[in-house]
């Protein structure tokens with residue numbers, strides 16, 4: 001048995017770690033040490049995912065909370081170092097690209113603990129994104145690099161990573177989606193909210209480049225008002241976005257609009273149900289680009305680039321500049337059924353975490 005420290009800090013991490021935690025446990029070859037850094041801490045950003053995704057309570061909760069990039073990253077490092085020193089894991093596994101990911105990676109490697117990065121090699125080539133810095137730094141020092149789509153392998157090889165350290169394992173986020181898909185459908189969340197299948201828009205936004213710039217957030221809000229002329233809009237609001245929206249005049253217009261339903265963040269199962277039945281998803285999320293592709297559901301990603309190109313090349317995702325009229329037109333096309341056909345990318349089959357568990361146990 002290998003002792004594996006599995007690290008989760010923020011909402012998308014919980015969904016990926018849930019799949020890995022389950023596969024590692026099922027394999028019988030790992031003893032899991034589940035560590036929650038506390039980067040996300042609201043019940044609706046954290047606890048609900050542990051409950052709905054069948055994860056055990058974390059063995060450790062570091063309670064780092066919010067802060068600037070430097071202070072949050074530093075707090076994860078100082079809190080997690082003594083945990084590693086005491087528990088001496090055989091391997092540390094990090095996922096994705098959040099501050100908890102890079103902070104853990106740096107700490108583990110300086111303690112000479114083998115380091116695994118799941119979802120390695122994704123690149124937007126946009127260094128103004130904090131996630132791009134986190135990905136590049138984490139990949140540079142990881143011992144095993146498990147990639148979710150072929151672009152990951154290409155980028156890592158171009159950066160000089162040795163081929164025998166890179167494994168195309170598939171997408172662990174989609175493992176959770178496949179495992180919980182029936183439960184998600186059974187919530188009938190769209191019906192509970194009075195929405196008809198194919199007849200509403202589902203929105204998320206939380207990237208600093210979109211929501212921390214008032215003029216840009218105002219254009220996005222205008223796009224939502226235009227979409228709401230065509231069909232109901234449901235917008236679960238990320239905590240970063242909530243305060244920004246309240247301070248904008250157009251934010252008040254959104255709140256007062258009859259066809260725009262603003263809500264707190266929604267649970268995983270209910271959110272997945274809303275994704276499955278939406279006419280169109282409009283987002284700047286990383287994970288949602290992948291989930292809509294796996295569900296063959298139309299998605300507009302309001303960003304100039306994506307680190308997940310397979311969702312555009314093979315999936316149902318399109319990239320779009322922040323242009324209210326263009327987003328409204330995409331809404332019209334999606335409601336009219338005029339959307340490209342997608343296909344599910346290779347190895348997005350619900351078994352990526354099992355492949356990682358088997359490969360890692362054989363190579364440690």
Ligand code: UD1
Pocket residue numbers: 010011012039040041042045066067072097098099100130131206238239240286
């Ligand atoms: C983080 C990740 C981002 C990821 C996103 C997923 C980094 C650099 N960013 O962004 O890559 O896409 O999570 O959702 O790691 N807040 C709360 N309650 C919470 C958590 C946050 O109110 O439970 C508020 C705080 O005011 C905080 C702000 O949201 O300052 C931002 O949180 P933070 O974790 O720093 O970044 P995210 O924007 O959530």
Ligand code: UDP
Pocket residue numbers: 011012015204206236237264265266267268269271272284285286287288291
């Ligand atoms: N999600 C959710 N409830 C919501 C919004 C998102 O369960 O109200 C899920 C979504 O399905 C996806 C994950 O959260 O799996 C993505 O997280 P987020 O967009 O915050 O992060 P990113 O993937 O952009 O890093």
